[in-house]
Amino acid sequence: MTTTDARSANERRARGPYAKSAERRVAILDAATEVFAERGWRAASLRQIAEAAGISLSTLQHHFPSKVDLLHATMTHRDEHRFERDPGALPSFPQIVVGQAVANEGVPRLIQLYSVLTAESATAEHPARPYFAQRFANLRGEYAAEFEALGGAGALREGVEPATAAALLIGLWDGVQLQWLHDPNAIEPAEALVAFLGLVIDDEALLPSAAQRARWRREGVVSA
Amino acid sequence: MTTTDARSANERRARGPYAKSAERRVAILDAATEVFAERGWRAASLRQIAEAAGISLSTLQHHFPSKVDLLHATMTHRDEHRFERDPGALPSFPQIVVGQAVANEGVPRLIQLYSVLTAESATAEHPARPYFAQRFANLRGEYAAEFEALGGAGALREGVEPATAAALLIGLWDGVQLQWLHDPNAIEPAEALVAFLGLVIDDEALLPSAAQRARWRREGVVSA
DNA sequence: GTCTATACTAAGATAGAC
DNA sequence: GTCTATCTTAGTATAGAC
Numbered sequence: 001m002t003t004t005d006a007r008s009a010n011e012r013r014a015r016g017p018y019a020k021s022a023e024r025r026v027a028i029l030d031a032a033t034e035v036f037a038e039r040g041w042r043a044a045s046l047r048q049i050a051e052a053a054g055i056s057l058s059t060l061q062h063h064f065p066s067k068v069d070l071l072h073a074t075m076t077h078r079d080e081h082r083f084e085r086d087p088g089a090l091p092s093f094p095q096i097v098v099g100q101a102v103a104n105e106g107v108p109r110l111i112q113l114y115s116v117l118t119a120e121s122a123t124a125e126h127p128a129r130p131y132f133a134q135r136f137a138n139l140r141g142e143y144a145a146e147f148e149a150l151g152g153a154g155a156l157r158e159g160v161e162p163a164t165a166a167a168l169l170i171g172l173w174d175g176v177q178l179q180w181l182h183d184p185n186a187i188e189p190a191e192a193l194v195a196f197l198g199l200v201i202d203d204e205a206l207l208p209s210a211a212q213r214a215r216w217r218r219e220g221v222v223s224a
Numbered sequence: 225m226t227t228t229d230a231r232s233a234n235e236r237r238a239r240g241p242y243a244k245s246a247e248r249r250v251a252i253l254d255a256a257t258e259v260f261a262e263r264g265w266r267a268a269s270l271r272q273i274a275e276a277a278g279i280s281l282s283t284l285q286h287h288f289p290s291k292v293d294l295l296h297a298t299m300t301h302r303d304e305h306r307f308e309r310d311p312g313a314l315p316s317f318p319q320i321v322v323g324q325a326v327a328n329e330g331v332p333r334l335i336q337l338y339s340v341l342t343a344e345s346a347t348a349e350h351p352a353r354p355y356f357a358q359r360f361a362n363l364r365g366e367y368a369a370e371f372e373a374l375g376g377a378g379a380l381r382e383g384v385e386p387a388t389a390a391a392l393l394i395g396l397w398d399g400v401q402l403q404w405l406h407d408p409n410a411i412e413p414a415e416a417l418v419a420f421l422g423l424v425i426d427d428e429a430l431l432p433s434a435a436q437r438a439r440w441r442r443e444g445v446v447s448a
Numbered sequence: 449g450t451c452t453a454t455a456c457t458a459a460g461a462t463a464g465a466c
Numbered sequence: 467g468t469c470t471a472t473c474t475t476a477g478t479a480t481a482g483a484c
Contacts, residue, residue, distance in 0.1 A: 159422075170399065176395035178398060182356060182360055186364065
């Protein structure tokens with residue numbers, strides 16, 4: 001993955017050329033991901049995160065002065081570690097979406113972090129509220145444009161509005177991820193997305209085949 | 225609504241024939257709904273709930289000995305106040321689903337409570353986890369049976385699996401409710417459900433028309 | 449950079465007066 | 467049934483030694 005290099009460089013740049021400090025920051029962010037995902041941001045305690053990272057509370061607070069700072073850093077860290085699509089390897093929008101969902105299956109902690117914070121931040125005065133509002137708005141715009149393009153190519157089912165399809169896709173994705181967290185045997189998010197996209201898209205060749213999905217799960221989504 | 229009478233009777237039955245105590249219990253549960261919806265269960269404080277209910281902390285604790293007890297009572301209370309469908313008035317499964325979603329628009333606090341607790345309880349050792357796991361399992365079974373029946377009547381789109389459709393419907397519903405909480409202007413849950421059901425169901429007569437939905441919003445879902 | 453020590457606030461829960 | 471008062475624990479944040 002190219003994200004590893006990008007992240008390290010970013011970490012070093014943000015903290016200056018002190019490799020040790022950068023490593024510690026990453027250890028803290030991993031611990032914060034764990035605890036925020038388990039308990040939400042409000043109920044998480046800095047002591048618990050410090051313990052999980054193997055450092056003292058004060059050391060944690062030296063790197064991240066406040067609990068809000070730590071939340072922002074954790075969300076940014078998550079975004080940097082998401083699956084980076086290789087446009088050459090995954091030609092169609094449905095394949096990119098399902099590929100992302102398959103990749104997500106390998107990082108359940110990040111999914112849990114995202115789901116828990118999405119819901120928790122749907123409340124007043126939550127520090128992550130602007131982040132998610134922006135994220136939803138961006139996604140709706142991006143996906144609507146993709147569906148629009150599919151419609152222009154004649155691949156969209158008759159009567160389907162691109163903007164509506166975008167909102168449905170986002171909602172469905174979040175919802176099935178949540179169900180999957182409650183009971184991993186009940187539903188597979190990637191398969192649910194395939195089923196939905198099959199309802200919306202006319203050209204079956206644009207969807208990843210069952211064999212393709214199985215290969216992604218075996219070998220990783222993006223081949224080298 | 226008939227639910228009011230049913231609730232009062234239930235409240236009285238549960239606490240014995242002391243109307244005053246029953247009223248206070250309801251006031252506490254309303255306050256708890258507000259605070260749990262705003263902050264989640266873990267971050268909510270009993271003091272804040274007591275203040276919102278206009279009583280002292282100790283009085284609250286007299287009625288609900290522990291914070292877990294209060295959570296269980298609040299969830300039960302929510303279930304008792306959900307829209308009760310009148311089978312005679314709403315003949316088809318799609319109409320019942322959309323009717324429920326329209327009714328939900330009138331009680332955003334209960335939606336927020338449900339969404340926040342659903343996500344929060346997707347973590348280890350949350351007291352509401354069994355409640356939601358059971359709820360998801362029940363809903364999947366009920367909806368799958370309904371889609372099965374639609375398929376038997378030839379109203380299901382070719383190639384749609386009832387069990388898959390059930391899981392998609394539940395996930396979509398939860399997901400769009402969450403989006404709606406973040407930005408009420410971005411999406412209307414009931415309209416999103418209509419769009420999805422339109423993709424899955426062949427017989428348009430089974431879906432509530434736009435005029436029908438508008439009437440529900442004006443006059444309430446179930447006419448007297 | 450990392451630690452110990454501590455200030456300050458607030459949490460859930462309990463005891464006992466009225 | 468309702469209250470005041472209090473116990474015990476835990477939260478974020480800060481100061482200052484090394």
